[in-house]
Amino acid sequence: MSIVGQAISRADGRLKVAGEASYTADIAIDGALHAAIVPSVIANGRTVSIDVSAAEQAPGVVAVFTWRNMPRLNPTPNPWSHLHPHGQGYLPLQDDAIHYAGQPIALVVASTLAQATYAGTLIEVDYAERTPAVFGPSSVDEAFDPPQFLWPVNSSVGDADKGLAVAAVRIEQTYTTADRHHNQMEPHATTAVWSPDGSLTLYETTQHIFGAQALVAIVLGVPPEKINVVAKFVGGGFGGKAYVWPHTLLAATAAKRLGRPVRLQLTRANMYSMVGRQAATIQTLSLGADRAGRLTGIRHQSISPTSVYDGYIEYAALGTRSLWPAAEGISTTHRIVRVNHNTPTAMRSPHEALGHFALESAMDELAYATGVDPVALRLLNDTAIDPHSGRPFSTRALGDCLKEGAVRFGWDRRSPEPRSMRDGSLLVGQGVAAAIYTHWRWPSAARVTLHADGTALVEIGSHEIGGGTYTVMRQVAADVLGMSLERVAVVLGDTRLPASHASIGSATMANAGASVMLAAKGARDKAIDLALNGRDAPFAGSTAQDVVVTDGVLTAAPINRSASYAELLAANGLQSLEGEGAYDPVEEANGPKAIFSFSAVFAEVRVDPDFGTVRMSRLLGAYDAGRIINPKTARSQAIGGMIWGVGQALLEQSETDPATGRFVNRNLSGYLIPANADIPELEVLFVDGFDEEASPLGAKGLGELTAVSVAPAIANAVYHATGKRIRDLPITIEKLL
Amino acid sequence: MVWKMGKIHVDLTVNGQARELVVEPGTTLLEALRDSLGLTGTKKSCDRGECGACTVHRDGWRILSCMTLAAMQEGRRITTIEGLASDGDLHPLQQAFIEHDGFQCGFCTPGQIMSGAAMIEEARAGWPSAATRDLARPFALADLSNAEIRERMSGNLCRCACYPNIVDAVADAARRG
Numbered sequence: 001m002s003i004v005g006q007a008i009s010r011a012d013g014r015l016k017v018a019g020e021a022s023y024t025a026d027i028a029i030d031g032a033l034h035a036a037i038v039p040s041v042i043a044n045g046r047t048v049s050i051d052v053s054a055a056e057q058a059p060g061v062v063a064v065f066t067w068r069n070m071p072r073l074n075p076t077p078n079p080w081s082h083l084h085p086h087g088q089g090y091l092p093l094q095d096d097a098i099h100y101a102g103q104p105i106a107l108v109v110a111s112t113l114a115q116a117t118y119a120g121t122l123i124e125v126d127y128a129e130r131t132p133a134v135f136g137p138s139s140v141d142e143a144f145d146p147p148q149f150l151w152p153v154n155s156s157v158g159d160a161d162k163g164l165a166v167a168a169v170r171i172e173q174t175y176t177t178a179d180r181h182h183n184q185m186e187p188h189a190t191t192a193v194w195s196p197d198g199s200l201t202l203y204e205t206t207q208h209i210f211g212a213q214a215l216v217a218i219v220l221g222v223p224p225e226k227i228n229v230v231a232k233f234v235g236g237g238f239g240g241k242a243y244v245w246p247h248t249l250l251a252a253t254a255a256k257r258l259g260r261p262v263r264l265q266l267t268r269a270n271m272y273s274m275v276g277r278q279a280a281t282i283q284t285l286s287l288g289a290d291r292a293g294r295l296t297g298i299r300h301q302s303i304s305p306t307s308v309y310d311g312y313i314e315y316a317a318l319g320t321r322s323l324w325p326a327a328e329g330i331s332t333t334h335r336i337v338r339v340n341h342n343t344p345t346a347m348r349s350p351h352e353a354l355g356h357f358a359l360e361s362a363m364d365e366l367a368y369a370t371g372v373d374p375v376a377l378r379l380l381n382d383t384a385i386d387p388h389s390g391r392p393f394s395t396r397a398l399g400d401c402l403k404e405g406a407v408r409f410g411w412d413r414r415s416p417e418p419r420s421m422r423d424g425s426l427l428v429g430q431g432v433a434a435a436i437y438t439h440w441r442w443p444s445a446a447r448v449t450l451h452a453d454g455t456a457l458v459e460i461g462s463h464e465i466g467g468g469t470y471t472v473m474r475q476v477a478a479d480v481l482g483m484s485l486e487r488v489a490v491v492l493g494d495t496r497l498p499a500s501h502a503s504i505g506s507a508t509m510a511n512a513g514a515s516v517m518l519a520a521k522g523a524r525d526k527a528i529d530l531a532l533n534g535r536d537a538p539f540a541g542s543t544a545q546d547v548v549v550t551d552g553v554l555t556a557a558p559i560n561r562s563a564s565y566a567e568l569l570a571a572n573g574l575q576s577l578e579g580e581g582a583y584d585p586v587e588e589a590n591g592p593k594a595i596f597s598f599s600a601v602f603a604e605v606r607v608d609p610d611f612g613t614v615r616m617s618r619l620l621g622a623y624d625a626g627r628i629i630n631p632k633t634a635r636s637q638a639i640g641g642m643i644w645g646v647g648q649a650l651l652e653q654s655e656t657d658p659a660t661g662r663f664v665n666r667n668l669s670g671y672l673i674p675a676n677a678d679i680p681e682l683e684v685l686f687v688d689g690f691d692e693e694a695s696p697l698g699a700k701g702l703g704e705l706t707a708v709s710v711a712p713a714i715a716n717a718v719y720h721a722t723g724k725r726i727r728d729l730p731i732t733i734e735k736l737l
Numbered sequence: 738m739v740w741k742m743g744k745i746h747v748d749l750t751v752n753g754q755a756r757e758l759v760v761e762p763g764t765t766l767l768e769a770l771r772d773s774l775g776l777t778g779t780k781k782s783c784d785r786g787e788c789g790a791c792t793v794h795r796d797g798w799r800i801l802s803c804m805t806l807a808a809m810q811e812g813r814r815i816t817t818i819e820g821l822a823s824d825g826d827l828h829p830l831q832q833a834f835i836e837h838d839g840f841q842c843g844f845c846t847p848g849q850i851m852s853g854a855a856m857i858e859e860a861r862a863g864w865p866s867a868a869t870r871d872l873a874r875p876f877a878l879a880d881l882s883n884a885e886i887r888e889r890m891s892g893n894l895c896r897c898a899c900y901p902n903i904v905d906a907v908a909d910a911a912r913r914g
Contacts, residue, residue: 013835016843017827017850019778019818026777114761114768185782185790185844185896235780235844236896268783466842466897636838636899643898668787668894675891676900677868681883 004479004697007632011470011490012233021233024189024205025265032191032261033062035251036116037270038106038123043132043340043661046096047105047125054122055108060115063258064123065107067093071253073219080149080243080312082442082502084214087243087276088343090309091219092250098127099308100342101662102273107250109262132340132661135179135280135305143303143335146311153313155321157388158329160286163297166328167288171365175285175358175727177316177711178653179305179663180278181271182347183673186235188275189265190248192255199226200252206244207237207463208502213495215244216252231493237465238644239346242504245275272666276345277654279304279314283358287365288326293372295326295381302355306336310343316355319708321388322596323359323436324381330388340661346504348644349704352437353711357648357729360433360712364719373416374432374716375406378600386594394593394693395700397624398434401600401687405622406432408685409602418723426606428617429721435709439595439694439701440505441585444515445498448477448523450577454552454566456481456523458490462512463503466640467703468633472509473516475630476697480520482549483565498580506597506701509629514696515583522579524549530568530577531556538563583696593693597700598624601642603713607721612736614650614718620683621706626691627698638684638706645710647674650730738811745808751776752820760807766800767791769807770817778818778847782894789893792848792855793817799855818847821854829913830854833906841897849893853907856889857881860911881911 015021040047052064070093076086092104106123110116146153164170191203200222206212209229217224234241247264255262266275281304288297302316317332367374382399385392406412414430415421421428446460458477464470470490478488491497500512528547531539531554539547542556549555555562569577588595604618621642628634651672654663665671690698711729718736719725726735739746747758751774758769767784770776770793779802782790786804793802794816821828830853833839840846863875868888886904895903 009835009838012843013840014827016840016846017818017831017834018822019776019847021843022777023780023844025781026771028775028777112772114763183896185788185842185894186780187782233844234842236842238896265781268785464842466840468841632838633841636841636897636902639901640841640898643900667785668783669785673894673896674898674900675894676903677887677891679887679898679900682901 002479003475003485004629008471008475008485008630009632010468011474012464023186023233023235024191024203027191027203029191029193029261029263032263033109033111033258034113034116035107035109035254035262035264036113036120037104037247038108038120039102039273040098040105041101042098042127042129043101045098045127045129047098048128049126050106051124052106055119058115058119058122060111061108061119063109063254065093065254066105067095070094071257073249073253074221076215076218082211084218085208085211085243086215087245087345092246100273100340101660104246104250104274107254109254109258133338134656134658134661135337135339139303139305139337140282143337146313146336149313151315151318154333155388156331160297160299160329160331163326163328164286164288164299167296168291169289169366169369171362171369172286173362173365173727175283175361177281177354177357177729179280180347180648180652181654181671182238182240183271183668183671184236184238184240187266187268187271188241188245188247190251191261191263192252193261194256202227202229202252204229204231204248205234205241206231207234207242207465207504209461209463209493209495210499211502212244216248219249220252229495231463234463234465237503238348239350239504240276242502243276243345247274268668269666272654272663274342276343278347279344281314281316281354283316283355285358285362287362289366289370291370293366293370293377293380295324297328298324298326298330300332300355300359303335303337305339305341305344307341307343308338311336312344314344314354315351319352319355319436320359322386322594323434325383325387349707352435353648353708356433356435356709357711360709361715361727364431364716365725375402375411378402378434389594391592391594394595395626395689395691396598397687397689398598401598401622401624402434404685404687405600405602405620408683409620411602418720423606427609427721428604428606429717430604431713431716431720432600432602433709433712433716435599435705437597437701437705437708439588439597440507441588442501442507442511443584444500444512446515446519446581447498448516448519448579450523450527450565450569452566452569452575454564455487455489456483458488458516459497460492460500460512460516461495461497462492462500462508464492465503467508467637468630469508471633472513472629476513476516477520480517481524483552487552506703506705509699510695510697510701511583513699515581517581517696518583519579519581522581523577526577526579527565527568528554530572531563534568534572536571591693595694595700597702597705599705599709601709601713603717605714605717605721607718607736612733614731616646616678616680618680622685622687623702623705624687624689625702625705626689626694626700628686629697629699631686634686634702635684637703639682641703641706642682642710643674643679644707646678648729649711649714653730747807747811749810749812750814752816758807762808764807765803766805766807766810767802770802776817776819780844780847789852790845790848792851792893794851794855797858799852818851821850828854830906830910833910837902837906837909839902839906840899845893845895849895849903852893853890857907857911878911883908
């Protein structure tokens, strides 16, 4: 039985449960100084004067940096290139301008963190303040057309306006989502260690070691080959650690100037200002359909905030281009507006999880307007052809997700009328939503080495951010090599390893995994070649097709001969045998098929009509993510994504004070994320499938998919329970009273 | 407890060993464990008592090490995640976390496990929770339903959101006793 596809416990499990997994701030560095950031209290304006004299005299302080004495940094072209990802294009401590509250205005470096933090409080700052720009209803008038950075900004297939004009039934509504912050449990941290030869080792909380290497090289003017980035364990990413943020540049620059290692760990409050967040959106969604519910036209317009210096686009309408076809046409637009917050960034699940709230809420509204069951409406509008590109989908098991999910959920027992189901005094509601998710194809390299002792080593510059990379890469290599898991070790998270892509976009299994598979094949094939053609070749006269490997032993059945990897290496006087894997797929957009993952989410809520409280009672996700490599870790990703969606639906919002432009709830008692008691029993279904277009492993993206369409499923359930359609996330008590 | 040169000397037991901490008055137990003793399994995440990542045991009961000062631990018995296993054998709850995949990134995991291990002892000792239905009779370990575990584990946030698996792991370890 293949090791791939089995529910294997995590390879790094023992380290993690024993407290032995070392995250950035856990790594002891001799002689390291500690840095603390002094944040701006205003959101817009400039510093008039910064008096650092008292701070410089404080105990333990080694240096205080402001814009006046900070070494000059190099600007980056195109900040969002995946090759050198810069979260905030505006460089820190280079001038007196203030563009957001919490922006670093000084960096204090001291012997201990307590000393640096205390000295920071002694800095006296005079500001000249201007009224901050904030996101809100007036943003609709201020929004402008942005330059493209990922996908085309606007899209138009057919004639959406005509499709809406001819429709027998029309839904046109505005839906809004809130600013949200990643709130990874591990705060961003960085430790910069320069060597006398001018090389830099950066211990960094990052989902993209090679991107950090390239970006820091540009900004600091150091050749990339002199920078080594290390991230063995990352305490949650969710997109927020994919780009380089100001603290990394500050620590590396300060360490270089001072000639001492510098560690900088963000405080929880820092995590709400100088690193990214998910942008709020204001979306207008128009659906037209015939009386039977078949879509005739779709128009999706989204507006989101960016910073004053970058043009970040939240592509909320992206999924609408491809989820449902419309007979006459589909159009989507994105505009952005400048506000005094830092640049937004990708956050699970960027683009799709926002747009699907509008699209799949509107589909529920259409179901009620036409009298068609919400599951049946979606099955009616299912398609095998991508409406956007006209290409066939590589695989699309959305119909199976809807049908199997409905059976497991007991959808046929739902009474469709709002407020028609009760549990004692509580209103019960059930809702459904479907989802489509982008599949990324990126190049990745890996190396697999067979050793003379019969073990194997997998080396790949990928990351463990919680997805189980150590575990699944070991499975993939062991499977190809025909070797037990215990004999395979995996090394990740170091730019001296073969270069892989960022661990973002749910891309690691399909792409990094493919490179490990190819590298393992390379090593195995070299061993087979030794058996066929090497010294005292035991399989001489046989062919490679006849050779199978089990438990580290190669067997050529037709000639009844076998030899272990260890024996083959020994016979040929080799200490090791290396296989290189270079996976270099064509970009998804340039391939013959449209590749996406799909899901159907079913939610059940209980609403207290007197208090407006919403409690989840059931949540089921059915997923088409291609082949599932490890059902155990995949299920964990799925429940994590579903709960992430519960947060989006019911709890999470970073609230801006319009007078000061500050996020006011900069902690985990003000910014609510789901806790254990918020979450009921969850059910996860994987609709099996092997997608050969998506990856040689057959896998499609999973991690982000699972956080999509949870919010509309819950909003639709809330409507079913209460008769109230909430089009503004999160669904908090006051909106239901 | 002795003051010397503006620092406080604290004698305490950490993971079964007698230790002396030399700390400033404002040093938290969390900082002392991590920075003075190198016990980095205990994590700093919110640093203000909201997330549970820094949970350790003091005299057998769970506390938030970011919310208590090192100077207050004179004579106390502190156990961290590094001290939970005995002679290399994982605590049953550590093993259950592996089997039930009660974590993803692993950063909150030491706090979850320290919290869960103490929580089982609280239940065994008859402590009720906000989820306990019948307060008229003593709580028994057999009453430790999933709803009880969810309530009692809600002081430990997990952003990867492995909550259902954490509940399964705690329930399994409680059953195994």
